[in-house]
Amino acid sequence: MSEEQVITKEPETAGAPKEWEPKIIGFLCNWCTYAGADLAGSSRLKYPANMRVVRVPCSGRVDPQFVLKAFERGFDGVLVSGCHPGDCHYAKGNYYARRRHMLLQKFLEHMGIEPERFHFDWISAAEGQKFAEVVEEFTGQVKKAGPFKGVGK
Amino acid sequence: MENELRQKAKELLESGQVKQVIGYEDGSTAFKSTPCFASSPEDADRLVWNPTCVNNLAVYLPSAVKQGKVAVAVKPCDGRSVVELIKEHQINRDDVVTMVVPCPGVLNPDALADIDPKTIKNIEWKGDGISVTTDSGEISIPREKAFLDKCLSCTLTDPAVTNIKLGDSPERSPLKDKDAAIAEYEKMSVDERRVFWAKEFTKCIRCYACRQACPACYCKECFVDKNGQVWALKSTDPEANWFFHMTRAMHLAGRCIGCGECERSCPMGIPLTLIGRTLEKDVEEMFGSGAGQDPDALPILGSFDLTKDPDPCPE
Ligand code: SF4
Ligand code: SF4
Ligand code: FES
Numbered sequence: 001m002s003e004e005q006v007i008t009k010e011p012e013t014a015g016a017p018k019e020w021e022p023k024i025i026g027f028l029c030n031w032c033t034y035a036g037a038d039l040a041g042s043s044r045l046k047y048p049a050n051m052r053v054v055r056v057p058c059s060g061r062v063d064p065q066f067v068l069k070a071f072e073r074g075f076d077g078v079l080v081s082g083c084h085p086g087d088c089h090y091a092k093g094n095y096y097a098r099r100r101h102m103l104l105q106k107f108l109e110h111m112g113i114e115p116e117r118f119h120f121d122w123i124s125a126a127e128g129q130k131f132a133e134v135v136e137e138f139t140g141q142v143k144k145a146g147p148f149k150g151v152g153k
Numbered sequence: 154m155e156n157e158l159r160q161k162a163k164e165l166l167e168s169g170q171v172k173q174v175i176g177y178e179d180g181s182t183a184f185k186s187t188p189c190f191a192s193s194p195e196d197a198d199r200l201v202w203n204p205t206c207v208n209n210l211a212v213y214l215p216s217a218v219k220q221g222k223v224a225v226a227v228k229p230c231d232g233r234s235v236v237e238l239i240k241e242h243q244i245n246r247d248d249v250v251t252m253v254v255p256c257p258g259v260l261n262p263d264a265l266a267d268i269d270p271k272t273i274k275n276i277e278w279k280g281d282g283i284s285v286t287t288d289s290g291e292i293s294i295p296r297e298k299a300f301l302d303k304c305l306s307c308t309l310t311d312p313a314v315t316n317i318k319l320g321d322s323p324e325r326s327p328l329k330d331k332d333a334a335i336a337e338y339e340k341m342s343v344d345e346r347r348v349f350w351a352k353e354f355t356k357c358i359r360c361y362a363c364r365q366a367c368p369a370c371y372c373k374e375c376f377v378d379k380n381g382q383v384w385a386l387k388s389t390d391p392e393a394n395w396f397f398h399m400t401r402a403m404h405l406a407g408r409c410i411g412c413g414e415c416e417r418s419c420p421m422g423i424p425l426t427l428i429g430r431t432l433e434k435d436v437e438e439m440f441g442s443g444a445g446q447d448p449d450a451l452p453i454l455g456s457f458d459l460t461k462d463p464d465p466c467p468e
Binding site: 064065068069072073085092095096098099100101102103104106107109110111112113114119120121122149150151152153 | 339343344345346347348349350351354355376384390391392393394395396399400402403406428431432435436439440453454455456457459462463464465466
């Protein structure tokens, strides 16, 4: 077998053509959602492994540019999640984030990106269960929306 | 009106109340005027006010006030840019004297499409449209053809920062619905819009004329110019163009007053005002306030409302 063949060889179990899996990026606040993700992990909760996590200090750190960049690079879905209202480590970062991202979601739809591809949520450090559910639901939703066709054509 | 404007400008300069008056003067042709920076009473004689005075002069304010107090001729729409600049602390209220000119509407260049530009001698308001003096006589152009779309739907009165009011405000009887273009656009499906903008943005040559003409794009270093942190490629590949325009739009969210200078300056004919208006509408619907109204208000994305802001998962 050539090197290339080794690399591209399907695992023995793969019978039918492999199902398309969405590529999702998640910007998670360090103080709550990221810890919630940890809890989901240590509680051995199952959820789809489609999401690449970027840990940020606060949901208020998430510039709409991050989300736009993700779509520019062809991610199929973007999740932003932070502390519940009243629980932000920096008191009000999440309130600014909320305005910005609720607006961004609407604007994205107006500019041609389905709202299903973007999700903004509150998940606390104690909500491992909610984390697993949100990721599962969002992954399903993006899957349904299908592969993102990109912004350039 | 023009005399009144010159007179006021002269007074302000003579008395030393302002260092500079920004207005319009005749441009290189009779169908264009150009910004005028008058710093002496004699300069003030060059000031004009006619349908070709299209530019939003607020764009010059942040740098102009560094040399001292400035008086500026503003149309009601441009006046809203001044409000935004004050609100965003780019200029002090005390550093600017606004001279609000009575504006029946400004020239849509398409109105002159059938006239040989070389023969045009003068353009002025007449009746509710304009009158174009050419070598072979006078041509009247009715309002609906003469003015820019934004003027045909304009309902604006004096801006919240009026210092000197010149003439009487013309009556406003909008001929067009401000959102006619949006309504048309919104008929497209989400995916059709994606394709629409991909096509439009592909045309962009990244000359940044839109940004330069924009009174709200006053950043000392725009994100696209940063070399250390390259967010958007400088080349004109479609994805980078999309990223530039989408980011610029978000930077203008809740701040764009819809003067249309971006679209007017774009050499590639990209419908940029459609983006601005879409976003402006979203902001109004979600947060209930608009740009350019209250100089004491907080910027929309720099504030929040605990009780009224929409929530992703209301408890
Ligand atoms: S596009 Fe954004 S970063 Fe660039 S000048 Fe405008 S507001 Fe500033
Ligand atoms: S003015 Fe037009 S071509 Fe130039 S950067 Fe702006 S959109 Fe692109
Ligand atoms: S610290 Fe979690 S949202 Fe601000």
